[in-house]
Amino acid sequence: MAGEFDDIRTRLEGIAEELADLAMVRLRESIDAGGHELPVDEKRLTRARRAVEKAVNLLAEPDDLDRVP
Numbered sequence: 063m064a065g066e067f068d069d070i071r072t073r074l075e076g077i078a079e080e081l082a083d084l085a086m087v088r089l090r091e092s093i094d095a096g097g098h099e100l101p102v103d104e105k106r107l108t109r110a111r112r113a114v115e116k117a118v119n120l121l122a123e124p125d126d127l128d129r130v131p
Contacts, residue, residue, distance in 0.1 A: 065123065067122075
């Protein structure tokens with residue numbers, strides 16, 4: 063069935079963007095506080111974002127694989 067996962071993929075893409083935004087907030091907060099190391103939360107958020115992006119790619123239709131980065 064073509065496109066049966068489109069809605070889920072779209073929601074996952076939104077979640078990946080939210081995770082990326084939150085990771086950036088953590089980095090900014092760390093820099094503003096004078097931190098010299100990456101915050102632990104940022105690392106976890108980045109790993110979660112990558113996992114969600116992997117799920118997006120797994121749900122891609124075979125024809126969509128040419129468009130997925």
